[in-house]
Amino acid sequence: MKKYTEMNHDELLALKKELDKEFEEIKAQGLALDMSRGKPSNAQLDLSMEMMDVLKGDSNLKCETGVDCRNYGVIDGIPEAKRLLGEMSEVDPEHIIIYGNSSLNVMFDSIARSMTQGVMGNTPWCKLDKVKFLCPVPGYDRHFKITEFFGIEMINVPMTPEGPDMDMVEKLVSEDDAIKGIWCVPKYSNPQGYTYSKETVERFARLKPAAPDFRIYWDNAYSIHHLYDDNQDFLVEILGECVKAGNPDLVYKFTSTSKVSFPGSGIAAVAASKANLDDFRNYMQIQTIGHDKLNQLRHVRFFKDLEGLHAHMRKHADILRPKFELVLDTLDKELGGLGIGEWTKPHGGYFISFDSLDGCAKAIVAKAKEAGVVLTGAGATYPYGKDPKDSNIRIAPSFPTLEDLGKAAQVFVLCVKLVSVEKLLG
Amino acid sequence: MKKYTEMNHDELLALKKELDKEFEEIKAQGLALDMSRGKPSNAQLDLSMEMMDVLKGDSNLKCETGVDCRNYGVIDGIPEAKRLLGEMSEVDPEHIIIYGNSSLNVMFDSIARSMTQGVMGNTPWCKLDKVKFLCPVPGYDRHFKITEFFGIEMINVPMTPEGPDMDMVEKLVSEDDAIKGIWCVPKYSNPQGYTYSKETVERFARLKPAAPDFRIYWDNAYSIHHLYDDNQDFLVEILGECVKAGNPDLVYKFTSTSKVSFPGSGIAAVAASKANLDDFRNYMQIQTIGHDKLNQLRHVRFFKDLEGLHAHMRKHADILRPKFELVLDTLDKELGGLGIGEWTKPHGGYFISFDSLDGCAKAIVAKAKEAGVVLTGAGATYPYGKDPKDSNIRIAPSFPTLEDLGKAAQVFVLCVKLVSVEKLLG
Incomplete structure (x- = not known):
């Protein structure tokens, strides 16, 4: 035609x-x-129905350290859940915090925390005249809604099949200390399905932001969500790259099982450096007595390990x-x-x-x-x-x-x- | 002796x-x-073990309006959960939002929301020089930690067997528009086990705060947690009293099943006026795609109704x-x-x-x-x-x-x- x-x-x-x-x-x-x-x-959804049967009325509901998952305690996740989501996130369990049912909620809370408490001792964003975020476009509407909600100015950065335009990211981030973050869906990106190239990830890890509290919001929502067995994209693990580049605190990695088990009834996690996780934990221990450990246990007993996932x-x-x-x-x-x-x-x-x-x-x-x-x-x-x-x-x-x-x-x-x-x- | x-x-x-x-x-x-x-x-905890068996691999997991509880959707709670926690809270289901596993988290988020967004259109607290909270003492350490965390100045108000010293509460609240809230555990209070008298509740409902964004944080954590069948305390329902007094927006009521089913794996709720709930929902719809509806369904199918509770x-x-x-x-x-x-x-x-x-x-x-x-x-x-x-x-x-x-x-x-x-x- x-x-x-x-x-x-x-x-x-x-x-x-x-x-x-x-x-x-x-x-x-x-x-x-x-x-x-x-x-x-x-x-x-039917694929996960057996998950409903793994915890029974006569099950042992203790996690591997003997903690009763039915009761209060264990603020940042049971060890076996940290291991499972650690494997999924390609980081050590010690760099993982397990959250509730929504990684979007963790991202939102991270922005909210930065607004009122600041990032690792830096000035709370609500005390600053201007806070900006970089937004690779097209991108995920829910991310943009969060930064918009908090009055954060958003700057469009064009996406390419290799990831965001890194020349632009590097330039903006190094010149403007009002830029505090960037939203990334690095693998099978929303909506394009692009996966950031090795070079892109390495350039992210080597960023020299003007703002000490700049963080990469690395929403690895589709890390294991391949369509093909033999034609998979490969994403370089960024936390390790950041460590290598001398920037261990540069990134927050988010993940969840929302599109693995059940949307709304999955478990979410963040992976980051110890210093960042301490920031998360300081907030979390005031915010809640703990997340749903029975659901953590349910996930681990159903999926068992990375191969199960x-x-x-x-x-x-x-x-x-x-x-x-x-x-x-x-x-x-x-x-x-x-x-x-x-x-x-x-x-x-x-x-x-x-x-x-x-x-x-x-x-x-x-x-x-x-x-x-x-x-x-x-x-x-x-x-x-x-x-x-x-x-x-x-x-x-x-x-x-x-x-x-x-x-x-x-x-x-x-x-x-x-x-x-x-x-x-x- | x-x-x-x-x-x-x-x-x-x-x-x-x-x-x-x-x-x-x-x-x-x-x-x-x-x-x-x-x-x-x-x-x-053993009392609730059968709850593990109510949702099975072959269960119908739709709520009563036909929504599949396994998937995304229904931001503020499935109708039957609103009804159950509405009965527990003595308010209509339409005045209920169902949250995740922790009412403490909802209280924390309410303070966080007030800090960055303000209450029903009022100035965000983070833009004010001074924000104060009244704290009936002795009280619940977790409440005080939240207000401390956000740099809110706390003012001690002595507790009596009838509730907080209402002369003092009325005086302070009417004179100082920096006072934005009061922490209350109105029934079987933490730690004294006192229940606020009818007069106390009525005086709360009739408060004339100087601050339009003053709210009573009514943590009804022990509403149905009696020790005796024949020697129970009775607490007047405050939301209705507030409506009667022409102060419908004065109170946030919090509740949860943490000490009914499983701590950490229960469901939480807030009850308030429509205007307040809209404030909650505006935040919530940016914060998350939704809470764990399967756990809501699990609770309703296990407890059935107020008599079951x-x-x-x-x-x-x-x-x-x-x-x-x-x-x-x-x-x-x-x-x-x-x-x-x-x-x-x-x-x-x-x-x-x-x-x-x-x-x-x-x-x-x-x-x-x-x-x-x-x-x-x-x-x-x-x-x-x-x-x-x-x-x-x-x-x-x-x-x-x-x-x-x-x-x-x-x-x-x-x-x-x-x-x-x-x-x-x-």
């Missing part, structure tokens, strides 16, 4: 007529489909892979060569990132909604919800069934075509 | 000699007992009652009439409050430790750990077995006697 961008006015008009007709037909189906959030599907993630992959491939095939087949969009082809994670012609994303999302398909709001992948080019759309293929997803993907490509034609017609 | 305070020097010396001998004998036993924290005993608490009472009675009997028998201490006789909760002669509490706690019995640190029941009279000691009888508790109580009374004699000898 001819590139839309090379069509003349009459060709575009004829095409629009045809697409309008298709759209009315599809709209008449009254679909109600959702590709908006990175939610596991029911089939994926990997085996489990392969089952997730078997469910997710056909969904990603279906969407990608549809995009290739329907939009390939038309010059009206580009998209990523991730090897893991939860998202596909789509870039439309400039100024079309909002209209595409609105059009899809009109036809009964909910997409992540256009702009959501940018700080303040403002995509300067109005072109990025995050596609989340995980939740719908394959059948529904097929329909939703058809709606999506149709909306892309239609909105692009309208755009080109001017 | 003669009052110690009426003994002459020689009598006291003779007594000291005798007590010293007893102390050396008891010390030689090498005890290792703990009466320091309000931890449920193993027997109490009460039936369960009667089993707790059967275990706790003999422990309280053992300690109280020992205090009566060994210290009654000696003029060297006073103590409370609660009908519920987790603590007995003991007041020694002025200037003796630290020495008693140290002496007990020397003999192998750990008590809550003297001073812990006061802001900044400073008991101005050095006389209050919190006794927590719940965790040790009856046998151990008997020994610990004997050590305690011996230490009280010994330190009192030393004090009187000057």
Whole structure:
């Protein structure tokens, strides 16, 4: 098929007529489909149902040091949970704190803590005139919402397939001591599915920030969330790199089992240097008497070790892979060569990132909604919800069934075509 | 026996000699007992073991509105959990938000939120020169630690058997707009076991604070934690009183099942006006994607309703009652009439409050430790750990077995006697 961008006015008009007709037909189906959030599907949740049976009414509920997990005590995680999430995070258990059910909550609390208490003895951010964060874009809307909520100024940094533009990161971070952090999803990034290259990680570890309390918020949400056994991305472990570079305190690494066991009923962890973890613990020991140790025990007894986690993630992959491939095939087949969009082809994670012609994303999302398909709001992948080019759309293929997803993907490509034609017609 | 305070020097010396001998004998036993924290005993934890079996690998894990509790969604609690904790809190489910495993965490977050975001549109506390809290004393050390952590100035308000000194509370709160809150454990208070009288609750509800963002932190931790079936304290429900008094936004009520099901693996809730809850929700929806709904479901399916909770608490009472009675009997028998201490006789909760002669509490706690019995640190029941009279000691009888508790109580009374004699000898 001819590139839309090379069509003349009459060709575009004829095409629009045809697409309008298709759209009315599809709209008449009254679909109600959702590709908006990175939610596991029911089939994926079913994979963990046996977890409900590992702790029984007659189980021994002591952790390996003999502490009764039913009672108060052990503020920063039972040893076996630290070991399991340590393996998942590729760090020693001593560099791990286990939290409650949400790593997002840990990130939020880290910002809240920095606001009122400051980072490792530095001035609390709420006492400063200006605090800024770097935001690789497109990125994760929930991250940006946190910094926005605390009135932190966000600066866009373009993403590349190798990670954020490190020339820009290095320059900004070394020049401006108001910059206190950067949001990163370093593996199978949200939404592009990119994995930071070795060079990117090394440059992160060697950063020389002007601010002593600058921290890299390394949200390794998809560390073991591969789609393929034989085509996996590899991410260099950053905490070790930071130590090597003489910057041991530079990074907070976050992880959780939310998309391994159950979203909302998983366990979360942070990995960092001892000095940073002491900062976390000082806050935590005032904030709570402790997190849910029974759920920690439940996870350890179900997954056992890293190999158990990997085996489990392969089952997730078997469910997710056909969904990603279906969407990608549809995009290739329907939009390939038309010059009206580009998209990523991730090897893991939860998202596909789509870039439309400039100024079309909002209209595409609105059009899809009109036809009964909910997409992540256009702009959501940018700080303040403002995509300067109005072109990025995050596609989340995980939740719908394959059948529904097929329909939703058809709606999506149709909306892309239609909105692009309208755009080109001017 | 003669009052110690009426003994002459020689009598006291003779007594000291005798007590010293007893102390050396008891010390030689090498005890290792703990009466320091309000931890449920193993027997109490065993009461909830069937909770481990209510959610199974083949259970339907949808809540009553059909939402799959395994997945993301439902930020502020599933309806049946709101109903259960609403019944426990004596408010409508619509005035309830369900949180994670710790009501202390919710209180902490409420202070943190007030610091950075302000209360219902008022100036964030971190932007104010001075923020103060009223602290009924003696009180709960964990409350005081939170306000201390955020640099909030704490003002002691004496407790009476009817609740805090309300003349003082009314005066301070109406005159000083830097006073933003008061910590209350209104029923079976920590550590005295007092329950606020009807008049006290009504006066709280009618407060006219100078600060529009003043809130009563009403930690109803022991609302259903009676020791007796027939001798229960009754607490007037404050949210309704506040509405009646035209002060609907004056109070945050906190509760949890930490000492009903499992400490650390329970569910927590806050009850408040819609305007306050919206404030909570605005924060929460940025802070997390949601709390552990499976644990909410587990609790509802295990306890079913308020009657189920009460039936369960009667089993707790059967275990706790003999422990309280053992300690109280020992205090009566060994210290009654000696003029060297006073103590409370609660009908519920987790603590007995003991007041020694002025200037003796630290020495008693140290002496007990020397003999192998750990008590809550003297001073812990006061802001900044400073008991101005050095006389209050919190006794927590719940965790040790009856046998151990008997020994610990004997050590305690011996230490009280010994330190009192030393004090009187000057």
